[in-house]
Amino acid sequence: MSAAEWKERCGAEWSLRGAPMPDGPDWKAVYEAKPFGRNLLKNPNPQGLCKDTPPPEPPMSEAPSHGPPRFESDGDFSGWTTNTEVLPFDTSGIPEGAVICQLPTYSWFSMEQIVDLKAEGLWEELMDEFQPEILVQDWYEESQLHKFIYQLHVKLLGEDKRTVISEHTVNPTEDLSVYSHRWKEVSHVFSGYGPGVRFVHFLHRVKNQFMFDFFPTLFTGSSVIVRPTKTSA
Template identity: 35%
Template sequence: MGASRSVDYKMDLDPYPDDILIVILSFVPARDLVRNCRRVNRHWRHLVDSPTLWRNKCEREWSSEPFRGALGVPNMNWQRASVKSPFSRNLIKNPCGKEGLQHWRTVDRGDGWVVENNRTDLEGSECQKSFVTSFSWCEKTQIVSLLKEGLWEEILDSYQPHICISDWFAGRDDCGCVYKISVELLAADRERVIDEFHENPDPIPQWNDESYHQVSHVFQDYGPGVRYVKFNHKGRDTQFWKGWYGSRITNSSVTVRFHKN
């Protein structure tokens, strides 16, 4: 038998009406639509620039609740929401130490920060690691640029989607610890505080079960001008032991969600 030959089949999409082409193109990854499909010809550029295509794509790829919420947003930028995905992901980078201390600005006191495997699993976490503090306050901060992450001025100022923050902390069974969190919504100058949240939970005592505790808050009706989220937390142990016996912090998150008007 002779060697089989592969045959490349090319399909000419131009004869199809625009509504069919929009459905077909909605299955193409967002970045490929912008980088490649849009450059095919003027007709395809017109289709890729169509809000209908991006709305169809969001409807197909999002769950029903966020899509219904997006329908209530005036002048919804469907293309930006699809390409940047600001409503479907954690905007905090390196939330549990998988990349060491990258993306965090740290203040290292005592023996500073380290990353260790969780001593007890945190259910639902994709990464079972934690940032671990020392015998004096260890502090770290990350500033999230909402515009760079895909949001836009009009939706932040007029619609004001909910900005949800969450953090998890635990202690070692043989050593007590304390933990604090501060989150600020900042204006474009990164200085003016528009809204803020602070929490100082009760210390975890020595001889505990090492379970994780969640701190969470939802910013809403915060007014116009928000452009950044400043996420700061810190911890230390209560026995002042050399090494890393203090608060174990992981799964920090900032998420943006639609709401009902």
């Protein structure tokens, strides 16, 4: 197929009505990259879980392990940059003079990725003029571990990877009076974000607890998906 034929095929299959399609891009490479409708995050389920199956109940040991404290979740986190922040003990609710035998230790476990939109097959004119919708989605385990167990921060970045063109933050508060132990969805659609977007920075954090045993907050189904839909300002 000629370059013009690859270009025509891309426009027809993705229904890019009104989208700029200059002659500059390698349209065969763009077509083979399949930039629309697929998850652009690498290794989106590092804990091997699926949102269509309820999260597993934490194992209950017959006796505390009394082993060294753990702060990081299990999984294959290739493709992610991870970080662990151990939090100080919270003694705000303990009466003065009370004897403390054991306090839970909490930690934030952070995972982040940067998606290069041009490397994934999207072209500059499309991002600057057409501005397709960018859907961000994540699922985390509802639990009674703590009032705050999940955070999400997504930024649309410019060419220098420092300029923030648009961003979205989620920091939900959990209802500790109800225990349904299900997956909770977090999602957002970026639209009308303006020209210059070249990267998506995806960062989420889950809170883990150690008290005799390790109790993590599980997550699954992290995704960044570009849709061939024109956005409105």
